[in-house]
Amino acid sequence: MAHTLAEKILLNHTDADDLAPGDIISVRCDLVLANDVSGPVAFNAMERMAADRVFDPDKVVMVADHFMPAKDIRSAELQKRLREWSLEQGVHFFDQGRGGIEHAVLIEEGFVVPGMVIPGGDSHTCTYGAVGAFGTGLGSTDIAGCLALGEFWQSVPGTILVELTGSRRRCVGGKDVILAVLAEIGVDGGNDAVLEFVGPGAATLTMDDRRAVSNMAVETGAETGLFPADEVTEAYLEGRTEMPWNKEQSDPDAEFTKRLQIDLDALGPLVARPPSPGDVAAVTEVTGRKVDQVYVGNCANGTITDLRQVAEVLGGRKVHRGTRAIIVPSSQQVYRQAMEEGLLEIFAAAGAVVSTPTCGACFGGHMGILAPGETAVATTNRNFVGRMGSDRARVYLANAWVAAAAAVTGEIVDPLELLEEGAR
Amino acid sequence: MIIKGRAVIIPDANVNTDVLYPGPYLNIDDPEQMKLYLFEGLDPSLRDRLGGRTVLVVGHNFGGGSSREHVPLAMKAWGIGAVIGRSFARIFYRNCINLGLPAIACTEAVDAAAHDSKIRIVAEEGKVEVDGSSFPTSPLPPFVIKMIQGGGLVEYVRRRLEEESEK
Numbered sequence A: 001m002a003h004t005l006a007e008k009i010l011l012n013h014t015d016a017d018d019l020a021p022g023d024i025i026s027v028r029c030d031l032v033l034a035n036d037v038s039g040p041v042a043f044n045a046m047e048r049m050a051a052d053r054v055f056d057p058d059k060v061v062m063v064a065d066h067f068m069p070a071k072d073i074r075s076a077e078l079q080k081r082l083r084e085w086s087l088e089q090g091v092h093f094f095d096q097g098r099g100g101i102e103h104a105v106l107i108e109e110g111f112v113v114p115g116m117v118i119p120g121g122d123s124h125t126c127t128y129g130a131v132g133a134f135g136t137g138l139g140s141t142d143i144a145g146c147l148a149l150g151e152f153w154q155s156v157p158g159t160i161l162v163e164l165t166g167s168r169r170r171c172v173g174g175k176d177v178i179l180a181v182l183a184e185i186g187v188d189g190g191n192d193a194v195l196e197f198v199g200p201g202a203a204t205l206t207m208d209d210r211r212a213v214s215n216m217a218v219e220t221g222a223e224t225g226l227f228p229a230d231e232v233t234e235a236y237l238e239g240r241t242e243m244p245w246n247k248e249q250s251d252p253d254a255e256f257t258k259r260l261q262i263d264l265d266a267l268g269p270l271v272a273r274p275p276s277p278g279d280v281a282a283v284t285e286v287t288g289r290k291v292d293q294v295y296v297g298n299c300a301n302g303t304i305t306d307l308r309q310v311a312e313v314l315g316g317r318k319v320h321r322g323t324r325a326i327i328v329p330s331s332q333q334v335y336r337q338a339m340e341e342g343l344l345e346i347f348a349a350a351g352a353v354v355s356t357p358t359c360g361a362c363f364g365g366h367m368g369i370l371a372p373g374e375t376a377v378a379t380t381n382r383n384f385v386g387r388m389g390s391d392r393a394r395v396y397l398a399n400a401w402v403a404a405a406a407a408v409t410g411e412i413v414d415p416l417e418l419l420e421e422g423a424r
Numbered sequence B: 001m002i003i004k005g006r007a008v009i010i011p012d013a014n015v016n017t018d019v020l021y022p023g024p025y026l027n028i029d030d031p032e033q034m035k036l037y038l039f040e041g042l043d044p045s046l047r048d049r050l051g052g053r054t055v056l057v058v059g060h061n062f063g064g065g066s067s068r069e070h071v072p073l074a075m076k077a078w079g080i081g082a083v084i085g086r087s088f089a090r091i092f093y094r095n096c097i098n099l100g101l102p103a104i105a106c107t108e109a110v111d112a113a114a115h116d117s118k119i120r121i122v123a124e125e126g127k128v129e130v131d132g133s134s135f136p137t138s139p140l141p142p143f144v145i146k147m148i149q150g151g152g153l154v155e156y157v158r159r160r161l162e163e164e165s166e167k
Ligand code: SF4
Pocket: A065, A066, A101, A102, A103, A122, A124, A298, A299, A300, A358, A359, A362, A363, A380, A381
């Protein structure tokens, strides 16, 4: 029987002889992830399960990232528990100063290869789809089950095939590709499905672009967002991991629940208007909005690629007097690379704040919270009511060029215009 | 399994877990404390309707976004017995099932219910009653019923581990 890539991966991780969308199966985990927020809640559940050991310490990764560095006593207690638990269980643990945001860390440190199944106690675990892995977000009790047994129940999802044609124009990135998908199918269009990105346009996307795309698959309701492994994947994994993997793809005659086409040649920079990632508009439709804060960071768009884009805009320019800019490298690796390339110097000279890698204000935790009435442009993935602070603040989601251009001008502008003006 | 309770209504579509339980309170891991912040970003006054036996009646694609289990944990801590909705986002749905909190899709029942309507659910049969009128829905999958009746995933894993250690 013909299968999609997602079905093939799941079939490799279950005892069932065959499967079809809607079947409920038990799936084996290759890696289990949790953080300082989902981890301790999972440990509580594990205690109630009377499970004292994890199924395989080498297949478990814990990352302190949400309230890291500890925001207050309660956060410090959670991180203390995460640290002590991790040490006692002998699992991989990324503490302050050693890791960064979980989904950046796992990909960059070579924990993820194509074909893996990775449940994580965080909805953006779908980011691993960028590397061709079935990464999927689960709640803490689910994660406790994964930690104890090394498996979880799963209803087999259908697949929405997204065919990308053409190639990226200037000032257009992975963020715009996934926003274009959200414009098409909305915040519920991916329910009970995975997204799969194929076609000549997909081949032109770098790994950092793909991470931005897969990261927001969950914003459509999808389980994960898969890029079948190709040369880009191979080049990225070179030197990062010794784990074996192969270039699996969907069968040509596999059944897809839906097919979409996105022409990259016709795609300009987009934004998602508050308060929904699904309210997508061209940046040119919202130019002129005053911006109080710009936030570049998070597990989707805090990569070295994003930081280079910001530097391209901020280099030789200043952050606008009426605007604050916060730049958060997503991992210690990215932070150090940015330092080496002189990007941090450019940011500081422009009057931007550079923070340690952390989830920080992305989820309204700390380090950049918005006041009532304020507007932000952020490269993050959610702009829900209250997501970055006050429930009367507004967040526009956009790529790093758009965010940086807003930092310079104090309002939403087309970054291309700003850059061309500078070139003149 | 029969569940009864007073309806508490959240009519909007696409209500996400961020407004149901905002990020600043994620540094809490005790459900009795989580309880105090349920619905905080949506309408804190909704909490005044909770207490005693209640059933939450919600709109389309309820519970999208973050995987934070704080939402159903806080719901359970309030004694909410079930969630009836037009439809659910996946992770929220899973979390409910794993915690033994039935989440049932039944559009007609949602249409019929108002605050304080009397709700009665026969989960196995997929039957939902609102103020005495009965609305059929597709019965929950057998796997899901087993999970809920067995006390959720915690009990399921505990039994599995016990069986394995006896072998
Ligand atoms: S950066 Fe934001 S979206 Fe990503 S894991 Fe952290 S809180 Fe979640």
